[in-house]
Amino acid sequence: MFGAIDVARVRLDLPLRCQCGHLRGIATDVSPSNGLRFVCYCKDCQAFVHFLERPDVLDPAGGTDIFQLPPGRVKVTAGADVLRCLRLSDSGVLRWYTECCRTPIANTAGPGFPIIGMIHSFMDHDADCRSRAEVLGPPLCRIHERSAVGRLPPDAPPPPSLRIFVRRASKMLGWWLHGLGRQSPFFDDRTNAPRSVPRVLTPSERAAL
Numbered sequence: 316m317f318g319a320i321d322v323a324r325v326r327l328d329l330p331l332r333c334q335c336g337h338l339r340g341i342a343t344d345v346s347p348s349n350g351l352r353f354v355c356y357c358k359d360c361q362a363f364v365h366f367l368e369r370p371d372v373l374d375p376a377g378g379t380d381i382f383q384l385p386p387g388r389v390k391v392t393a394g395a396d397v398l399r400c401l402r403l404s405d406s407g408v409l410r411w412y413t414e415c416c417r418t419p420i421a422n423t424a425g426p427g428f429p430i431i432g433m434i435h436s437f438m439d440h441d442a443d444c445r446s447r448a449e450v451l452g453p454p455l456c457r458i459h460e461r462s463a464v465g466r467l468p469p470d471a472p473p474p475p476s477l478r479i480f481v482r483r484a485s486k487m488l489g490w491w492l493h494g495l496g497r498q499s500p501f502f503d504d505r506t507n508a509p510r511s512v513p514r515v516l517t518p519s520e521r522a523a524l
C-alpha cells in the first residue's frame with residue numbers, strides 16, 4: 316500500500332556496472348537531494364575520456380555528466396581486479412576507470428575526502444528501470460563551459476550559482492561528519508593507499524590527448 320512518493324523513498328539504491336559488466340557495484344541512498352549533479356566541460360575531463368577512447372561518454376559539446384556523492388555510499392560488489400587509476404599530471408585528481416572495457420568510473424581527491432564525482436557511464440539505469448533524471452534529478456549547473464567543443468544544447472543547465480556552492484559545502488560537511496569519507500571503494504581503509512597504483516601521464520602523453 317505504498318503511494319508513489321513512498322515507493323520513491325524506499326528505492327534509493329542505484330546499480331553500478333561497467334560497460335561489459337565485469338565490475339559491478341551499488342550506490343546507496345541516491346536521490347536528487349543526496350548529491351549534486353552537474354555537467355563539466357573542462358579539458359581534463361575530456362582528455363580522460365579520450366585516453367580511454369570512449370568519446371561516447373561525452374555530450375555533443377564535450378561535457379561529462381557527473382554526480383557527486385560520498386565514497387562511503389559506494390560499494391564494489393564484483394570485479395574489483397579491473398579497477399585502474401589515472402592522473403593526467405603529478406598533482407591532478409585521481410581518475411578511475413576499468414581495464415576490461417575502459418569505462419570511466421569516477422574522479423576522486425585523496426583518501427578521506429568526503430566527495431567523489433561519479434561519471435554517468437558507471438550507472439546502470441537499464442537494470443534500475445528508472446531514467447537518470449528520475450534518480451538523480453536534472454543537472455544543477457554546468458562548469459568550465461569555456462572549454463566546450465561545440466554549442467551547448469538549448470536545455471543545458473545554468474552556470475553555477477552561489478546557492479550551489481553553499482549547498483555543496485553543506486553536503487560535504489554533513490558527509491564528513493557522518494564518516495562517509497571513509498570506507499571508499501578506491502582507497503584501502505587502513506593504509507590509505509589507492510586500490511590501484513595511479514598511472515601518471517608524462518607531459519607529452521597529456522599533450523597528445
Ligand SMILES: [Zn+2]
Pocket residue numbers: 333334335336337338413414415416417418
Ligand atoms: Zn568492463
Ligand SMILES: [Zn+2]
Pocket residue numbers: 355356357358359360361459
Ligand atoms: Zn572536468
